Amino acid sequence: MNQSNILENRFPGRRAALKREILEQALYCFNELGLEATTIDAIKARCDTSVGAIYHHFGNKEGILSALFFAAQDDQRHRLEQELAGANSLREAVYSIIWSYLDWVVDNPEWARFLYQARSPVAKGPFQEELTNRNIQNYRKLKERLISFGNDDIKIIQPFEMLFSLIIGPSENYCRAWLSGRVKTSPQEYRKEFAESVWRSLQS
Amino acid sequence: MNQSNILENRFPGRRAALKREILEQALYCFNELGLEATTIDAIKARCDTSVGAIYHHFGNKEGILSALFFAAQDDQRHRLEQELAGANSLREAVYSIIWSYLDWVVDNPEWARFLYQARSPVAKGPFQEELTNRNIQNYRKLKERLISFGNDDIKIIQPFEMLFSLIIGPSENYCRAWLSGRVKTSPQEYRKEFAESVWRSLQS
DNA sequence: AAACAAAACAGAATAATATTCTTCAACAGA
């Protein structure tokens, strides 16, 4: 049972019920068994439907993968934009990015886990271009938002392409470790420390 | 053609020639086509051998994947240990970790690319336990090495499990972006900036 | 060198899995 409503937001209505069900069970299978080890048959069995229905909705296995991936990514980005909208300085913006990221992962661990492992396959599959476009788009928007605050209150010495890695890198690495069980403490416990550390790292 | 000798180090000698060849071509296929899209037949065709030979050497597709993965990981760790051995302070140690990481990725881009995308599958497959053990081992060793310098010259406020993410997170994120083509500038150009930024982030 | 055992290799046969195709049912709009 998924407490979040990522699927309901993206595929609303009664008629999409089976579509959502397939995606939900596929998400479970992918996370539990791994991408390659998950068979259409396994998904079919878990939601008690037919191969015909699955292929009707998604075309092929990659279609399921991509649908899940983009749903998750959009939800994550949506959260980011909400948080970022309230920021009134570069410092607040950096904090927003980090906190919204950590919060989202903690709120949607299964989706986050999937997002990490599905990126490479999606990046190579038939949705390659769509993914690239989205990334460029998101990247540009974020850049403009950050630049909008100006550099006055603090000198940001790093080039921009590096800046993004400095901001999100530590949180991302920790979340991966947490989702894989390598570390036990919830990322949320370190919210403050992550944001402050990053902010320190940005001072010239 | 691979200029590095990761394979020759790990599977030396004349008799392992085909084994190395299979791995090299498999690496190429996995990176080019993706893990799932790579078929045994495609690998077979590229090194002009038989399915029998492939299965004799690796058991199954996951066997190939895992052999490549552990070869790469060991080489990367080896480089880290070499660099780390020369460090005389916590500051130098942090620099060593970051620099050896960036250098290794730049020297072995194909291997690095593979390492990122193969982690999840290997972590779930039959070598799950071996991977976990190695990680625990490496993690412990690194921790002890860092602790050996003492906290005297600088206060490290973060808990240790978080510390590792602060050190390697930014570099890792940037390398992923670089290997996927999202950013163009070589990680090596930012060697200094990455290390200095991280060191700043660690000051209390 | 001859004999033997073990490993390397080849390729046909089989099994597992993804995908297509044909058919029928539910449903929305005229």
Added chain:
DNA sequence: TCTGTTGAAGAATATTATTCTGTTTTGTTT
């Protein structure tokens, strides 16, 4: 009600992974 469109089922097919059996090469022992 009729009609075209979408949803769904499951048998049939195609693709791919894996097994199995036999042959060759290699290394070792006598």
